[in-house]
Amino acid sequence: MAGSALSIERPGTRGVDPLRIAVVGTGGWGAQHARVVTERIDTERVGVVGRDPSRTAARAAAYGARGYTSIGGMLEAEHPDLVMVSLPNEEHFAPTLELLRAGVPLLVEKPLVFDLGEADAPLHAAGDTFFGINVNHRDAEPVRRAWAAIQAGELGDLVFATWRFGGEANRGPSPHANLIETQCHGFDMLEHPCGPISSVAAQMTSMAYGDFSTVALALEFASGAVGTLLGSYDSPYAYPDTQRLELNGIAGRAVIHDTVRALTLQSVGDDTERVWRAGYFDDEARSFERTFNRHLDAVLAALRAGSPPPVPASAGRRAPPPLAPRPPPPRAPRFTAxxxxxxxxxxxxxxxxxxRTGSWAPQPMSPCRRSIRRKRSGSRRSSHTMRSTVQPAARRRSSRFFSSMTTSSAELPxxxxxxxxxxxxxNSSTMRRSGQQKSTRASHNPSSTMSTWSSGC
Structure with missing residues (x-):
C-alpha cells in the first residue's frame, strides 16, 4: 500500500549510492525541501545555508545536517551533488548565479527571477550544468491522469483551455507578484498539455491594495488552440475550486479541481461524467506537499542518468517574442469599385x-419580406419596390449625391x-430592375454608399 497513510516504506531508489544534497533557505517552503531530502533513502543531507545563524542552526539540527551562513563555505566543506534553492521570491538571482558559476547541479524554486533583464544571466552561466526549476503542479495525481487521457486520445485535439487560481496575497516588492510568483504554475499547466503560447493579451486591476492583484489573460497557442488565465490574490484559498483547469478537446473534456482534489472526464455525446478522487488511505495523492516528492523523484532520476531536468530552468524565463503586425487575412472583394x-x-x-434572360423578371417575395409587408397596414407596395429600412441616412445621402450629378459624354463609358x-x-440577386435599394450583401458602413445603395431606375 505504497503511498498511503499505512505505508512505512521510505521513498527513493534502493541499491544506489546516496546523493549528497544541500538546501539554501530556511523559510517555510525551504522546510519542505529539507523534508523531502530527509525522507528518502537515496539522498544524504549535507548542509543547510541561511542568513540568520540561530535560525540556520535550528533548521540544520532538526534535519540532521550542518548549518552554514555562506554558500561558498558550504560548497568548500561539503561538495554536494545537488543544491536546492528556496529563498524569498525576489532574492533568487544572486545565490542562483553564484552556485551556477561554481558548476554545481541546481534545482531552484520558482520564480526564476522577477526581472526579465536578469533571466538570461543564470541561463548563460549554467552552460551544460544540470539546472532545473520546481513547478510541481504537473506532478499532482489528477494532472497525471488528465495527461494520460490526452496521450491516449480521449480528448482529441485540444481546442481551448482555461486556468483559474486564486488565493490570499503573497505580497512583495514587485506589483506583479501574483502574475510572476503564483501564476507561473498556470503558464506551466497550460503549456504542458497545449504546447507553447504564441501570443498574450492582458487586463489587470490594482483596485484592492495597489498592486496588480488580479490578472486576466487571453492566450493563443502555437497549435491554434486558445485559452484564458485568471489569477487573483483577491479570492481566498477557502473557496471550492480556487484552482481549476479545464482542458476541452474535440472529443472530450478534462477538469482538474483544486490541483489534487479531483479529476472529472467526460466524452462528447456522453452524459456520464467520470470522477477520480483520492481513496480513503491515499494520503499521498491527496496532499499537495507530496507533489514535491514526486517531482524530486523525476529530478534525481534525470540527474543520475545524465539527462536534462524534467522542467528546465529555461521554463522560468519563457516570454512570448515580440509579434510582428499581422497582415489581414486574404479576402475576396465583396463589391466591385x-x-x-x-x-x-x-x-x-x-x-x-x-x-438578358433572368435579369428583369420580378423576384419572388421571401417569407421575411411578406411578414414585413403584412405589418405595414394599408401598404400595396410590391416586393421589388420596397425600400430597405437599413441606414436611411446613408440612403438619403446617396440620393442627394446622385441627383446632384449631371450627365456628360465623358461619363458615358x-x-x-x-x-x-x-x-x-x-448580379440580379443584388439589384432588381425597378431599382430596389436593398442589397442582400449590403455593407453597414455609411461611407460605403456606392457599394450599398443605388438610385432607382
Missing amino acids: MPCVSANTVRRTARSLPK AARSAARYFFSPS
Whole structure:
C-alpha cells in the first residue's frame, strides 16, 4: 500500500549510492525541501545555508545536517551533488548565479527571477550544468491522469483551455507578484498539455491594495488552440475550486479541481461524467506537499542518468517574442469599385443595353419580406419596390449625391460599365430592375454608399 497513510516504506531508489544534497533557505517552503531530502533513502543531507545563524542552526539540527551562513563555505566543506534553492521570491538571482558559476547541479524554486533583464544571466552561466526549476503542479495525481487521457486520445485535439487560481496575497516588492510568483504554475499547466503560447493579451486591476492583484489573460497557442488565465490574490484559498483547469478537446473534456482534489472526464455525446478522487488511505495523492516528492523523484532520476531536468530552468524565463503586425487575412472583394456617375446616366444607358434572360423578371417575395409587408397596414407596395429600412441616412445621402450629378459624354463609358455590372444576370440577386435599394450583401458602413445603395431606375 505504497503511498498511503499505512505505508512505512521510505521513498527513493534502493541499491544506489546516496546523493549528497544541500538546501539554501530556511523559510517555510525551504522546510519542505529539507523534508523531502530527509525522507528518502537515496539522498544524504549535507548542509543547510541561511542568513540568520540561530535560525540556520535550528533548521540544520532538526534535519540532521550542518548549518552554514555562506554558500561558498558550504560548497568548500561539503561538495554536494545537488543544491536546492528556496529563498524569498525576489532574492533568487544572486545565490542562483553564484552556485551556477561554481558548476554545481541546481534545482531552484520558482520564480526564476522577477526581472526579465536578469533571466538570461543564470541561463548563460549554467552552460551544460544540470539546472532545473520546481513547478510541481504537473506532478499532482489528477494532472497525471488528465495527461494520460490526452496521450491516449480521449480528448482529441485540444481546442481551448482555461486556468483559474486564486488565493490570499503573497505580497512583495514587485506589483506583479501574483502574475510572476503564483501564476507561473498556470503558464506551466497550460503549456504542458497545449504546447507553447504564441501570443498574450492582458487586463489587470490594482483596485484592492495597489498592486496588480488580479490578472486576466487571453492566450493563443502555437497549435491554434486558445485559452484564458485568471489569477487573483483577491479570492481566498477557502473557496471550492480556487484552482481549476479545464482542458476541452474535440472529443472530450478534462477538469482538474483544486490541483489534487479531483479529476472529472467526460466524452462528447456522453452524459456520464467520470470522477477520480483520492481513496480513503491515499494520503499521498491527496496532499499537495507530496507533489514535491514526486517531482524530486523525476529530478534525481534525470540527474543520475545524465539527462536534462524534467522542467528546465529555461521554463522560468519563457516570454512570448515580440509579434510582428499581422497582415489581414486574404479576402475576396465583396463589391466591385465603380466610378461615380449620375443616376440618370445609369438609367438611360441600362435601357439601351440588350435585355438578358433572368435579369428583369420580378423576384419572388421571401417569407421575411411578406411578414414585413403584412405589418405595414394599408401598404400595396410590391416586393421589388420596397425600400430597405437599413441606414436611411446613408440612403438619403446617396440620393442627394446622385441627383446632384449631371450627365456628360465623358461619363458615358463609366455609366455603361456601371449599368452592365448592376443589371447583369450574375448580379440580379443584388439589384432588381425597378431599382430596389436593398442589397442582400449590403455593407453597414455609411461611407460605403456606392457599394450599398443605388438610385432607382
